[in-house]
Structure formats: structure tokens, C-alpha cells
Amino acid sequence: MCYQSKKRNRRQELPENTRKKDFALKKTASESRDKNNRLVFFEGCNLAFDLEDLLSASAEVLGKGIFGVTYKAALEDSTTVAVKRLKEVASAKREFEQQMEVIGNIRHEHVSALRAYYNSKNEKLVVHDYYDLGSVSDLLHGKRGEGRTPLDWETRLKIAIGAARGIAYIHTQSNGKLVHGNIKASNIFLNSERYGCISDIGLALAMSPMPPPILRAAGYRAPEVTDTRKATQASDVYSFGVFLLELLTGKSPIHATGSEEIVHLVRWVHSVVREEWTAEVFDVELLRYPNIEEEMVEMLQIAMSCVVRVPEQRLKMTDVAKMVEENSTSWQREAIIF
């Protein structure tokens, strides 16, 4: 861990149009006064800015989540990062910092690296790399209709493989006790090889409980989890199963039908496939690709084994990751043959 990486030539002049300052991340008076609070960077991260730079960067809101607001911050040295400003952290200062240390030291190709964090009484920030393709949620649900680039089967498989590997890896950390706690499509990105990459590890466990489940998150949450801080590895498996169903069906975990009825994806899939495995469940965008039905049905079965009601009956994430990979070899074989 290093407290501050050395600065590059960050004071260079920028063209007028890139210097727009929304100051969305502007510091509070107490942050200015408190000289002891510094951004904590993690080993191997070559970012070169300090808190002052970050808080005065040109920032744009990417979205508001359960635990705070995430900004895209463009620094003067042209580095772009994603900064999440956390609200209502429940853990004590030391506990929060210990959690950040565990997460910040994880380096895995399918886990988005936590680059830095900031922790003062009034302000808690976490800094990640910025993914300019957006999240898997954006890729799946954004810009439907005309002009949309469909998310092909190979990309969906690579997303599923990467996400499964990332979660399985997380579950081996902290003596096999680390839990993600908030697996969902908006927390999964594409790494440089276009495989899935998991972000926002462990935040749910550090935050205040969210008693009335917010619809967006509720669709991923295992039925036994009533308090976000009590998520387990088994509940992560459930959430991953919901995410797989989302990749297969193209539907959000909770969505409204034409008649405005709210539909829970797991229940919907159960009701459609109750009689027999039917092509009706799959995303229409996938129906154009030849010879993938068997793989899709197999993937659907893996997903259904992840979302069983009883946590003890769910698969372990390492087994899920193996199954997803074994079921995804056809395009890899084809890529080698042709």
C-alpha cells in the first residue's frame, strides 16, 4: 500500500472544451482542513494524483446506486477513473479500512482492481478504473430497438466465464470467507480481453442495511437474505444464477410486462420452462445464431441450479465456474478449426 503515488506532469494546459468543471466531487470545508486524510493507493497502481486533484477533477455522474453515487472523473493528466462516493457506511473506520485492504490487494483478471480509497468522517470514496464500454447491464439493456448492436452469444459466454471465475476467486480470499454481496449486471464490466470482470466487492457488507429491498437489487437477492450485510457465498451463487438468466433471456431480474405487472425473472423462467425446455425463454437476439441451442439450454440448467431456494442445495462457485467453462467450448473449438 502506498499513500500517494508520485505526480506526473499534471499541470499541463488542457484545451478549453475538456476543462469543463462540474465540480461534482468538490471537497467540503472539513476535507480542506484535515491534512491527515489522504487517498490510499494500492500497490501496483500507477495513478498519479492526490485528493485535491480528484476532488477538483471534471466529474460526470454515471449513476446513483444503493450505496452512493458513481462519477466518471477526468483528471488533468488525462487519467479517467470511476469514483464512488459512499453514503451510510456502517462499519467502524478501522473495520472499513481493513475491508478496503483485503479488496485492494486482490489482483485477478476477472476482478476490477480497487485502485484507491479515501476514508474520513464525512467522506468515503472508492476509486476504480473507468470502463468506457459501460457495464453488462448497459450492453444488454441499453439502446434496444433500431441502431442497437446485439450482444452476441460468444460475448455473453465470455462475460459469464469471466464473471464466474472472478466470483470463484473472490470466494477463495480471506481464508475462503470473502463474499461479494452485490452481484448484478451493473457491477460487471468487460476486461481488455472482453471477458467478464467483477466490481464492487464487499461494499454491501460494509454499508448500512437496506431493509425495504430496492426493486433493482431485489431481483438478484437470494430469498434468505433480508439484510444486505448478511450476504453469504451461497447468496452470491444465487445472484450469479440470476445474472446468467439475464444473459440468456435479455430480461432484467425484475421487469414490467405490457400490462404493467411486475415480473420476477426467476419465477418467470420457472413458469415458462415448467412443461419443457422451450426456446421462448431465450433472448430473441440470440435466436439468429446457429447451433447454440444445446449450449443455451445447458447454461439455463446451470443457472437454475444456482437459484434453488435452499442455500445448502446450491452449487459452490468453483463448480459453477467449471460448468460454465465446460459448456462454452464450442466457439473456442470452432475458432481453432476455422
Ligand SMILES: Nc1ncnc2c1ncn2[C@@H]1O[C@H](COP(=O)(O)OP(=O)(O)OP(=O)(O)O)[C@@H](O)[C@H]1O
Ligand atoms: N468503473 C466503472 N466504469 C464505468 N461505469 C461504472 C463503473 N462503476 C460503476 N459504473 C456505472 O455507474 C452506474 C452507477 O453505479 P453504482 O455502482 O453506483 O450503482 P449500481 O451498480 O446501479 O448499484 P449498486 O449501488 O447496487 O452497485 C452504473 O451504471 C454502473 O454500471
